Amino acid sequence: MAHETHADDFRFKEMTIDQLQALMASGDLSSETLVRAYLDRIEAIDRNGPTLRSVIETNPEAEQIAAGLDAERRSGRTRGPLHGIPILVKDNIETADRMTTTAGSLALEGSIARQDAGIVARLREAGAVILGKTNLSEWANFRSPHSSSGWSARGGQCRNPYSLDRTPLGSSAGSGVATSANLAAAALGTETDGSILTPSAASALVGVKPTVGLTSRAGVIPISHSQDTVGPMGRSVADAAAVLSAIAGSDPRDPATQDADARRQADYTRFLDAGALRGARIGVPRNVFFGYNEKTDTVIEEAIRALADAGAVIVDPADIPTARELTFLGPELTVLLYEFKHGINAYLSQLPESVRVRSLRDLIEFNESHREQELKYFGQEFFHMAEAKGDLQDAEYREALERSRRTARQEGIDAVMDQHQLDALVMPTTSQPWKIDLVNGDHIQGLGSSPAAQAGYPAITVPGGYTHGLPVGLLFTGRAYSEPRLIALAYAYEQAAKPRVAPAFRESTP
Secondary structure (H helix, E strand, O other): OOOOOOOOOOOOOOOOHHHHHHHHHOOOOOHHHHHHHHHHHHHHHHOOOOOOOOEEEEOOOHHHHHHHHHHHHHOOOOOOOOOOOEEEEEOOEOOOOOOOOOOOOHHHOOOOOOOOOHHHHHHHHOOOEEEEEEOOOHHHHOOOOOOOOOEEOOOEEOOOOOEOOEOOOOOOHHHHHHHHOOOOOEEEEEEOOOOOHHHHHHOOOEEEEOOEOOEOOOOEOOOOOOOOEEEEEEOOHHHHHHHHHHHEOOEOOEHHHOOHHHHOOOOHHHHOOOOOOOOOEEEOOOOOOOOOOHHHHHHHHHHHHHHHHOOOEEEOOOOOOOHHHOOOOOHHHHHHHHHHHHHHHHHHHOOOOOOOOOOHHHHHHHHHHOHHHHOOOOOOHHHHHHHOOOOOOOHHHHHHHHHHHHHHHHHHHHHHHHHHOOOEEEEEOEOOOOEOOOOOOOOOOOEOOHHHHHHOOOEEEEEEEEEOOEEEEEEEEOOOOOHHHHHHHHHHHHHHHOOOOOOOOEOOOO
16 A cells, blocks of 8 residues: 555546647537536545645636636637636635635635735636635745645645655645646746745646746735746646736736736747757756755756757856855845735735734734644744844845845846856756655755746746656746746757656655
């Protein structure tokens, strides 16, 4: 029984958005039937069977919405590539329906949003069916340095579909697991530093962390207005590009997106170019981002060879000069603590009166008074550290923000890309998933996400390969608004390497 796998004959297993769309266009499938199939699968393997715990709540109106979209199709109207396609969203993204938005916390249980998040409104307009909310590392993993990724008080411990005893990584853990396990066509995640990229890597997905300001954060429970971004998680580059096309754009409720309409592409799928690696200059930043895990490095070295075989010019090494300053415990953490306090106080203060917590201080007190449910595995050290900070006028904050951006942008990513005339940097997204450890918390060895996170620049992770059956992600990073180029390069790699293997829900790793 130790290595049991589960037979999986799901009709829509590994189907792409294009394939599902073709079936609906031909009349061989309805959105309502597809929604029902995914809901049945959530019941069978997320709440029972392997018990992945990736979906925190399903949308009670999903079938009704799908039926309405089917009627639109019959009348001759389709809204585009996502018409009738079921998509899950992370439970820190507001939906103005019968579902709650809680960041996985009992403190916000029952909180119903008055208005859709900007990106949810865009998904609905594009014809997507919001299938449900995904589990996450509670408060998007900004509560404690000793957290277990994928755990929330509301959702419990989410589990990796490749090996159920392993971490799904986070904070968009449920979005990664659910998409990989074929519980929806795709999902939305949010990222401050690694929260789309690492769970995508851990579940052998494509995750796109867009340039900060390309997608709206209005209606998203905040950590950092300078780093937060929302992006797609899919089983293929094409699927992720289709979802990004729907959600990118300006939103008057998020000032950071004022240039998004001018910078966005109406259709990111037109950059899917299997020949994009020919002549592309790809840099390998060895210092800091390699060497922390031998098995991870072995997988990524093979992926780099595949890039070269597909025609890329590999510049190795192409080190980021400021790599050692771009760690989470540098100026980044100071920035996040100040911005979290500012952002979460503003967010909580405008929630409906029925929600009891109105400030970060209230939240800290709620967790203390519900210790057995909220604090039984790890504390709320980051909450205390943020509460002790001043406001955004403090010199400490302003200096940390300036330093974080400068070392990540001009002296970091821009410097190495200018020096070697690079199209992108590639590195491991993070190590292969470690065993879930609720006693000691996560065992993070290294992260490739931090330079792009602090710069506010885009990054895309694609499946890079496997070690002992556990996925390892290959990370592409580039300059601001270089999503079209990164999508092209990631797609060309994907077509050359065909790296995704569906999960088999093993009980443990042999």
